[in-house]
Amino acid sequence: MxxxxxxxxxxxxxxxxxxxxxxxxxxxxxxxxxxxxxxxxxxxxxxxxxxxxxxxxxxxxxxxxxxxxxxxxxxxxxxxxxxxxEKVPRQRATVVMVVDTSLSMQAKDVEPDRLTAAKQGAKTFIEGLPDSYNVALVALNGQPSIKMPPSTDRGALERALMGLELEDGTAIGDSLTLALKAVEQAPVGKDEEPAPALIVMLSDGANTVGEGPDAAARTAKQAKIPVFTIAYGTQNGYVDIDGTRENVAPDVATMKEVAKTTGGRSVTADTADSLVDAYKEIGSSVGYEEIRKxxxxxxxxxxxxxxxxxxxxxxxxxxxxxx
Structure with missing residues (x-):
């Protein structure tokens, strides 16, 4: 109205x-x-x-x-x-899923553990996207990689998602830069124009290596690609590495700043259920676009x-x- x-x-x-x-x-x-x-x-x-x-x-x-x-x-x-x-459903879009696979994702403050719950939440989110969307997958760790280039093949994407494994390091900035490169690999439409692109990033920790998130976020802003972020995990989460217990609380401030800089939205999730809700909240923005009429x-x-x-x-x- x-x-x-x-x-x-x-x-x-x-x-x-x-x-x-x-x-x-x-x-x-x-x-x-x-x-x-x-x-x-x-x-x-x-x-x-x-x-x-x-x-x-x-x-x-x-x-x-x-x-x-x-x-x-x-x-x-x-x-x-x-x-x-007016908000209308997007007909075409490229969505790049960035999922944290750093060692902190083995924490069990989210049942059964952070990584397993993250995979299931991302899977549910992807299933809710229109079949016409090209979806890519980037693993966020010390040496991020594109596990799946933009594609409408949901079966291959699910296999790549479920095959994610823990790696050392958390390079949020580098992962975001790689996600922007994944966007460039998306096929163009019949009009030879690229589809609108969005990045959905889930991370449970702070940047430890590589480029800073701020610089990568500014690059995304210049490219007019919003980044939707999920700060994942509880403030009391911990992991035992080499006999030493380390706190692995999510860096909520960084996630919010990345989303704010790029024009996206930032949410938090500290349980498996709240993660599903977080993806649903983001999906309400990803699946629609605003048009002037x-x-x-x-x-x-x-x-x-x-x-x-x-x-x-x-x-x-x-x-x-x-x-």
């Missing part, structure tokens, strides 16, 4: 000059009201005045005028061809509604109701 009180963008904003007439009409109404008051003072016999002028309620008169002005405002806005935003009819309908109320007010003023 369009909010008629909101100020939209207009296809023909130059036509808004017509609204300049409204202050003139308001001023004219106030002048006429003042003159009417002076004329009323000439009649000393108020009974005769009431018989001649009829019984008119002041609020009815003001309501009719106010609604008439509102109708003119709505018509003026409609004439300028307002534009609204004319909403002139809504404003014209609003103008009609105001005009009807104004007409009713005029009828109430003109009619003489039995006493």
């Amino acid at each position: 369009i909010d008629l009180l909101a100020w939209p963008e207009f296809k023909s904003p130059v036509r808004l000059w017509v609204l300049v007439i409204l202050p003139v009409l308001v001023l004219a109404y106030l002048v006429l009201m003042r003159l009417r008051g002076r004329v009323s003072l000439r009649f000393t016999n108020t009974g005769v005045l009431g018989a001649v002028m009829g019984s008119q309620r002041r609020w009815t008169r003001h309501l009719a005028v106010a609604m008439s002005l509102c109708s003119l405002v709505a018509l003026g806005l409609a004439w300028a061809q307002p534009l609204g935003t 004319p909403i002139t009819a809504q404003y014209a309908f609003g103008a009609l509604g105001f005009a009807i109320v104004a007409a009713l007010g005029a009828v109430m003023m003109a009619a003489r109701w039995p006493r």
Whole structure:
């Protein structure tokens, strides 16, 4: 539903000059009201005045005028061809899944363990994407790699996803850079134009090697590719490496900054169920795009509604109701 009180963008904003007439009409109404008051003072016999002028309620008169002005405002806005935003399903898209496979993903704070739950969550997310989407898979670790180039082959993608194994290191920046390269491998459509691209990154730790995430995020922003991030795991998660227990809390701040820089969305997940919910939340954005469309009819309908109320007010003023 369009909010008629909101100020939209207009296809023909130059036509808004017509609204300049409204202050003139308001001023004219106030002048006429003042003159009417002076004329009323000439009649000393108020009974005769009431018989001649009829019984008119002041609020009815003001309501009719106010609604008439509102109708003119709505018509003026409609004439300028307002534009609204509507979310529609994407017909084509390239989605690059970046899944953390660093050693911290063996933590069991998410049952049965982080990596197993991440695979299942990503699998469910991919199954919910339209078949026409090209989906790629990048493994996020110390030496990230493209496990599956953009493809509509869901079977091959699932096998690549389930085959992910733990590796040492967490190179968030390098993984994001590699995801951008994966986007370039996506096939073009019949119009020879590349499909809109998005990156979905799941990570449970902080960047430990390679390029910083900030630089890679700026590159993604320049390419107009939003990155949706999931900060995965609990703050108390830990792993035992070489006999030493290490805390592996997710770097929520970095994930949020990457998403903010690129125009994506950042969510958190600390259980298997919340991970599924996080993917669903991201899917609501990935699967749709916002398009601009004319909403002139809504404003014209609003103008009609105001005009009807104004007409009713005029009828109430003109009619003489039995006493």
